[in-house]
């Protein structure tokens with residue numbers, strides 16, 4: 265059996281596919297107000313190219329595929345892509361990371377097509393803050409999307425929030441309360457230096473330690489550790505009088521990196537393979553694909569890229585350089 269093993273013994277089994285670099289929001293920590301230089305239709309992989317590459321990855325040992333972006337729900341044939349991935353043998357686990365806009369109308373169709381899980385980004389429940397943070401007045405659409413996903417059978421819905429000082433940090437306990445009440449799994453994410461505006465600074469970044477301190481003002485959190493290869497540190501959440509309320513997670517990619525256990529690969533919307541979010545190099549799969557490469561040749565290119573996967577992201581190393589591609593153009 266083929267496996268994608270790197271020089272540090274890690275085996276890549278999880279693939280994130282960015283379906284598009286475009287987005288319906290302009291989150292201040294991710295994109296500039298005017299958007300980015302979008303990929304053209306020719307630059308973007310077509311559906312059949314996405315599906316062909318995904319199959320090559322699955323045949324090489326990938327067992328879970330997450331569709332992301334940009335905003336994957338802006339991709340007109342998302343449901344059809346999910347159906348094609350779900351028909352693979354072996355069938356990979358299929359998930360979606362989305363800002364939730366448009367999910368209300370498509371959640372049921374996505375489940376029918378074979379979607380297993382969803383992560384929806386909800387940074388705040390305050391409409392004014394939401395509009396300031398995302399530069400769009402769309403909170404009701406997002407919340408309708410989360411509710412529809414749960415109703416369609418994608419429970420437990422995971423909800424992601426990037427916490428930003430002077431914006432939504434103080435709302436963390438309220439976000440957790442809302443998630444616990446609805447049975448969603450809340451995960452708080454440290455902001456990483458992948459923003460388009462290059463405004464990230466270590467001093468301004470909200471650390472996991474700080475997030476846990478803010479949550480501890482209202483809850484008793486007991487660490488569970490990492491589950492499987494997931495980057496989130498899980499916590500059981502208890503009320504002050506000892507009632508177990510559920511769980512939450514903190515993704516501390518900057519201050520508590522989990523690179524040693526990383527099993528991820530990323531395929532960008534223009535067909536570039538990235539073995540790390542912070543890689544300075546990519547492997548072009550689009551050109552060989554369009555030049556008629558066989559599955560065996562594509563597998564060889566992927567295996568070579570994985571073999572050279574860097575040990576860690578190196579954000580804390582002297583000489584760290586932010587990659588040119590931003591989070592939305594890589595696929596978060």
Ligand code: SAM
Nearest residue numbers: 294333334335361362363385424455456591596
């Ligand atoms: N548009 C979809 C969404 O927002 O969920 C999918 C793509 S988005 C890039 C995936 C996740 O990355 C979101 O949860 C978002 O909050 C997070 N994100 C974006 N920029 C980030 C950054 N610089 N550091 C950490 N997380 C970031």
Ligand code: SF4
Nearest residue numbers: 287289291294363592
């Ligand atoms: Fe769009 Fe997601 Fe980036 Fe927000 S975080 S701008 S929703 S890609």
